[in-house]
Amino acid sequence: MITILYAVAGYFFLLLTVRVLARRPGAQLTMFEFVLIFLMGGVIIAATAANDRSLTNCTCAVIAVGLVHRMVAMLKARYPKLGAVVDGVPLVLRERGEWKEDVMRKMRMAPEDVAAAGRAKGIRSIDQIDYAILERSGEISTIRTEEK
């Protein structure tokens, strides 16, 4: 029983920790994020299963985490505000060709990150980017100046 409580507590603690780590540019995992995922995951597993490493205990813990995840997903769909808390909101980094300095600074973004996202869409320079949006996934969407 205690394992289920630990698993649920571990889920929400990991969710909070990952959420307060600022989004990094690029939705793909880098080696930098792999370190976090493996280390945090390993530590939570050790605390959750504790001395009871039986198949029964681990199965219950996995089911508990799965159920909590499903519940959070359902609540997210029903209450958009909760979705914003769990996943964050899209943020405009560049508006009408002007940087939004406070957002860039607080999200630890550099113009180079936006330029890289623009290059992926065939935009050659930052001057050609009218809007840049940091999506909830961590991807940066760009809109060309001439597309307006």
Place this chain on the structure above:
Amino acid sequence: MATEPMTNPVEDTVAKVDGYVAVGEDLEFQRRWWRFERVVWTVFVLILVCDLLGLLGRGYLAKAQSKTSDQSVTMDYERIERTNTPSIITVNFGPGAIHGGEVRLFVSGSVVKELGAQRVVPQPKTSEIGDGGVTYTFEANRLPATVDIALSPSLPGIHHFTLGVPGSEMVQAKVTVLP
């Protein structure tokens, strides 16, 4: 039966930037979130500082000592422990505790149950249950005489225990076991 034609226009409910790009940005929420992040990271740092100091167990501030007024029994223990984490209660006997080449030690049942006593070192000559605990008898002729009780608490909570030489003043202590 014919269905009623839809009269409400389909609207894009996602908030637009400059009335042009549908982004759904909520900068007010994000500013509140940044303030919340600062609070969370402050709490995280405080947790780490508490851990380094031993306020979460296994550190300098977690260590405690209790003794009887005549110092026949001195006990070193950890006032803050963690579930399923090993620790030791060290009992040092004074000269007044040894009688006839033996020393007797009573430990309350909470040491065995709640605090999960794993073993007693050295092995006692006899063990006797009663009075809500266990009384161990050890052979002892000279000082210093020390007994270690290895613990591994299985349940979080605040646990009280009593320990001492039967017929003499007992040492009472409280241990907080963290999850």
